[in-house]
Amino acid sequence: MTRKRKLVLVGNGMAGMRAIEELLKLAPEMYDITVFGSEPHGNYNRILLSPVLAAEKTVADIMLNTREWYTENGITLHAGDEVVRIDRVRRNVIAKSGLEVPYDRLILATGSNPIVLPLSGKDLPGVVSYRDIADVDRMIAASRESKHAVVIGGGLLGLEAAYGLQKRGMDVTVVHLVGTLMERQLDASAGTLLKRSLEERGLKFVMPAQTAAILGDDRVRGVKFADGTEVPADLVVMAVGIRPNMALAKASGIACERGVLVNDTMQTYDPRIYAVGECVQHRGSCYGLVAPLFEQAKVVANHLAEFGIGRYAGSQTSTKLKVTGIDLFSAGDFTGGAGTEELVFKDAARGVYKKLVVQGNKIKGAVLYGDTVDGAWYFQLMRDGTAISDFRENVLFGQAHIGDSGTAGADTVTLLPDTAEICGCNGVCKGDIVKAITKKSLFTLDEVRAHTKASSSCGSCTGLVEQLLANTLGGDYSEAPAKKPMCPCTIHTHEEVRAAIVREKLKSIPAVMEFLEWKTPDGCHKCRPGLNFYLLCAWPGEYRDDKQSRFINERAHGNIQRDGTYSVVPRMWGGVTSAKELRAIADVAEKYAVPTVKVTGGQRIDLLGVKKEDLPSVWRDLSAAGFVSGHAYGKALRTVKTCVGKEWCRFGTQDSTGLGIRMERVTWGSWHPHKVKLAVSGCPRNCAEATIKDLGVVCVDSGYELHVGGNGGIKIRSTDFLCKVATEEEVIEYCCAYLQLYREEARYLERTAPWIERVGLTHVRERVVDDAKGRQALYERFLESQKYTQTDPWAERAAGREAEEFAPLTAEAHAGLVS
Amino acid sequence: MTWVDLGPVTALPERGARCVRIGGLAIAVFRTSSGEVFALRDQCPHRGGPLSQGIVHGTRVTCPLHDWVIDLKTGQATGADEGSTSTYAVRIVDGRIALDLPAEALAKAS
Numbered sequence: 001m002t003r004k005r006k007l008v009l010v011g012n013g014m015a016g017m018r019a020i021e022e023l024l025k026l027a028p029e030m031y032d033i034t035v036f037g038s039e040p041h042g043n044y045n046r047i048l049l050s051p052v053l054a055a056e057k058t059v060a061d062i063m064l065n066t067r068e069w070y071t072e073n074g075i076t077l078h079a080g081d082e083v084v085r086i087d088r089v090r091r092n093v094i095a096k097s098g099l100e101v102p103y104d105r106l107i108l109a110t111g112s113n114p115i116v117l118p119l120s121g122k123d124l125p126g127v128v129s130y131r132d133i134a135d136v137d138r139m140i141a142a143s144r145e146s147k148h149a150v151v152i153g154g155g156l157l158g159l160e161a162a163y164g165l166q167k168r169g170m171d172v173t174v175v176h177l178v179g180t181l182m183e184r185q186l187d188a189s190a191g192t193l194l195k196r197s198l199e200e201r202g203l204k205f206v207m208p209a210q211t212a213a214i215l216g217d218d219r220v221r222g223v224k225f226a227d228g229t230e231v232p233a234d235l236v237v238m239a240v241g242i243r244p245n246m247a248l249a250k251a252s253g254i255a256c257e258r259g260v261l262v263n264d265t266m267q268t269y270d271p272r273i274y275a276v277g278e279c280v281q282h283r284g285s286c287y288g289l290v291a292p293l294f295e296q297a298k299v300v301a302n303h304l305a306e307f308g309i310g311r312y313a314g315s316q317t318s319t320k321l322k323v324t325g326i327d328l329f330s331a332g333d334f335t336g337g338a339g340t341e342e343l344v345f346k347d348a349a350r351g352v353y354k355k356l357v358v359q360g361n362k363i364k365g366a367v368l369y370g371d372t373v374d375g376a377w378y379f380q381l382m383r384d385g386t387a388i389s390d391f392r393e394n395v396l397f398g399q400a401h402i403g404d405s406g407t408a409g410a411d412t413v414t415l416l417p418d419t420a421e422i423c424g425c426n427g428v429c430k431g432d433i434v435k436a437i438t439k440k441s442l443f444t445l446d447e448v449r450a451h452t453k454a455s456s457s458c459g460s461c462t463g464l465v466e467q468l469l470a471n472t473l474g475g476d477y478s479e480a481p482a483k484k485p486m487c488p489c490t491i492h493t494h495e496e497v498r499a500a501i502v503r504e505k506l507k508s509i510p511a512v513m514e515f516l517e518w519k520t521p522d523g524c525h526k527c528r529p530g531l532n533f534y535l536l537c538a539w540p541g542e543y544r545d546d547k548q549s550r551f552i553n554e555r556a557h558g559n560i561q562r563d564g565t566y567s568v569v570p571r572m573w574g575g576v577t578s579a580k581e582l583r584a585i586a587d588v589a590e591k592y593a594v595p596t597v598k599v600t601g602g603q604r605i606d607l608l609g610v611k612k613e614d615l616p617s618v619w620r621d622l623s624a625a626g627f628v629s630g631h632a633y634g635k636a637l638r639t640v641k642t643c644v645g646k647e648w649c650r651f652g653t654q655d656s657t658g659l660g661i662r663m664e665r666v667t668w669g670s671w672h673p674h675k676v677k678l679a680v681s682g683c684p685r686n687c688a689e690a691t692i693k694d695l696g697v698v699c700v701d702s703g704y705e706l707h708v709g710g711n712g713g714i715k716i717r718s719t720d721f722l723c724k725v726a727t728e729e730e731v732i733e734y735c736c737a738y739l740q741l742y743r744e745e746a747r748y749l750e751r752t753a754p755w756i757e758r759v760g761l762t763h764v765r766e767r768v769v770d771d772a773k774g775r776q777a778l779y780e781r782f783l784e785s786q787k788y789t790q791t792d793p794w795a796e797r798a799a800g801r802e803a804e805e806f807a808p809l810t811a812e813a814h815a816g817l818v819s
Numbered sequence: 820m821t822w823v824d825l826g827p828v829t830a831l832p833e834r835g836a837r838c839v840r841i842g843g844l845a846i847a848v849f850r851t852s853s854g855e856v857f858a859l860r861d862q863c864p865h866r867g868g869p870l871s872q873g874i875v876h877g878t879r880v881t882c883p884l885h886d887w888v889i890d891l892k893t894g895q896a897t898g899a900d901e902g903s904t905s906t907y908a909v910r911i912v913d914g915r916i917a918l919d920l921p922a923e924a925l926a927k928a929s
Binding site: 520521522523524525528529547548549550551552553556560562564804808809810811812 | 825833869883
């Protein structure tokens with residue numbers, strides 16, 4: 001084995017450690033990892049410091065990774081030791097303690113520093129900032145022995161600090177420079193409502209007001225304002241903002257502006273050095289919220305694992321305030337301005353305020369106060385760029401009011417689509433949560449957090465997750481999820497039916513129905529095609545295909561159109577064609593007066609509008625030119641889309657076209673639970689769009705990345721990375737083994753994307769990647785099955801097979817039958 | 820009644836159908852697994868899909884376009900869907916299919 005490379009992380013915070021966790025998921029064995037953190041703990045959830053300050057959580061509650069975790073994962077942790085210098089020539093980091101650690105790759109995650117106002121008295125004992133556990137400890141200690149606290153800064157952090165101290169029994173005054181609280185997240189109206197409800201809780205405000213000096217001799221005793229007035233203070237918390245901490249990067253000659261400059265793969269000007277988190281400036285933006293940091297961490301991990309497909313393109317962010325009992329949501333550009341409109345709902349008595357900023361029929365920003373249940377929905381509309389014209393008149397009343405189903409008043413969360421993001425920090429959607437709850441029989445919030453990560457970072461979506469739990473489980477927590485039969489004709493599930501076919505050696509549809517006591521004499525349009533496939537898959541070469549149990553497209557080997565005509569798509573291996581082939585297609589199109597000739601998404605040519613009676617003749621002509629069926633109509637291997645690859649493309653790393661043709665030659669004719677689309681891209685630019693295919697190959701200089709479970713359909717899903725292989729032979733073997741596993745395990749009409757989501761990528765990896773013998777066996781079973789399917793159905797039918805399928809009956813008047 | 824001969828019943832696939840065009844009218848003739856035959860106008864009440872191309876199960880056919888399930892005996896849509904298509908008398912005489920030619924087809928054909 002080659003020497004493990006050395007990875008050093010500077011900064012043991014949320015962003016850096018998330019990058020390490022993501023990396024361990026992708027490539028656990030690739031690096032020797034060393035982590036430096038200036039704080040003397042393991043890694044903790046900084047966002048939850050406010051609940052700790054407010055005595056709603058303890059420090060133990062917010063620890064993310066214990067020291068044991070680092071040991072178990074083979075990570076060397078230097079907590080409490082700070083990196084002071086990077087020697088980029090020798091590739092060493094040098095710590096305060098004198099320790100030197102070499103690196104091959106380095107991640108800077110130095111976070112940010114609280115801004116300290118240059119006031120006289122700023123260094124007095126009793127003046128603290130609000131950034132880490134030590135600050136919180138100092139504040140808690142102060143709250144025990146003294147009375148008056150002044151918080152400078154009426155932003156998110158300042159208000160959370162003020163609320164926490166007030167809950168700890170202090171008399172708290174918040175000083176804010178401008179007239180609106182949280183002015184970066186709220187407009188004046190919402191800011192006023194927020195101020196009012198915080199005042200009701202006992203907080204005092206001095207605003208707008210500029211702090212002139214912090215008073216005191218040996219320790220703080222008050223704060224003086226520019227207008228000369230003073231307030232007493234035993235504790236002063238400066239929470240006026242944060243500034244990216246780029247001192248180390250700057251001193252090491254790495255380009256910085258407001259933060260450490262990074263590109264879309266999160267690399268600094270020194271490509272061996274990455275930066276992630278609050279210290280970063282990306283495309284002109286610095287982020288101080290957790291969701292973007294996690295997105296960045298994913299990209300860093302992806303790049304370190306050498307997948308080379310992740311790009312960070314910036315984030316849209318939303319904010320919630322973590323003050324118990326105050327509901328506040330803000331996202332996007334809520335200030336409006338030229339070319340925008342504002343939709344406003346205000347009910348001061350109820351303390352509800354909603355504002356949407358709309359531009360060109362799309363939501364650009366939102367501020368919600370008092371009633372934030374629709375925050376996730378607005379954020380989704382905003383990110384998707386959904387046009388709201390259809391429901392604009394009701395949009396402010398929330399999602400519950402835009403349908404005509406009369407369900408107003410029902411829990412809002414039930415109305416969200418499965419794809420709606422519930423946890424913005426960790427990118428967890430409603431569907432993921434509901435699925436985890438039902439599949440894994442989860443009953444508590446903690447279980448949901450453990451399985452999905454939803455609500456485990458900032459916790460502000462906890463209410464939504466609890467609603468989901470309640471709705472999904474209903475009243476009966478003990479009931480195990482009922483098994484879902486294949487169709488109403490049977491009580492058995494897909495899995496039970498398949499198992500019986502193999503175990504009992506059932507070799508025909510009637511045999512299956514008899515053994516499993518089907519409730520209907522000959523099934524229905526749902527179960528029969530499924531049974532036909534299961535039998536075909538279990539007994540290749542032996543089972544006689546039941547034509548009458550196939551959907552018309554697979555019976556007529558064309559795709560039925562809305563007017564009852566068919567479309568004909570000849571196979572073009574890897575999407576490559578020739579003048580001769582194109583001429584033959586043109587001849588067919590003219591001879592049979594084909595109304596529409598179109599290029600398909602899978603790089604083929606579609607002849608649309610062919611009459612059923614003409615199909616055999618069309619096929620005969622196409623066969624004569626060397627074409628075979630493209631199976632564009634079947635639950636079958638459809639196409640292998642390719643880019644031109646290194647033969648022509650100046651970026652190409654491998655012969656993607658040649659490989660695609662090879663793959664298509666091996667796999668064509670195979671029947672599957674659903675349609676299957678493959679693609680091969682010659683480089684990570686991925687022109688063949690391999691990462692939305694059932695299996696996509698992305699060629700890189702050192703070999704071939706295999707990606708699985710993508711889908712460009714109703715619900716777009718990008719692929720999961722399966723593994724990387726070195727040769728074309730391996731690509732073929734892994735591809736066939738993966739397809740065979742899908743054929744043997746997926747439910748009929750289940751695409752690879754939902755199948756993988758159901759069984760888990762790990763399962764697929766274990767069967768196809770980790771288990772070499774098993775893979776070989778799958779591969780062989782696939783090839784065995786292919787022996788019986790690679791005869792061209794078009795040529796057979798052009799030669800007269802099943803002629804009655806394509807010819808209508810003829811009627812003859814029979815005098816003798818007239819009664 | 821005017822009966823026309825549509826050929827031997829074996830010309831119809833079991834659990835299947837074929838289409839016959841008479842005087843511009845498309846009629847689907849079905850044969851079930853129990854050997855019964857039915858004739859329906861070859862047009863789904865939903866969007867006009869060719870019922871003769873559907874999967875036949877029991878005494879029903881599923882339209883190939885949008886999965887409406889039509890009762891072969893009545894021509895009525897089943898389940899939650901509503902609509903119906905014309906049915907025609909058909910019988911088997913000496914192993915051959917005899918269809919009662921509908922008046923509208925007869926008028927056009929002559």
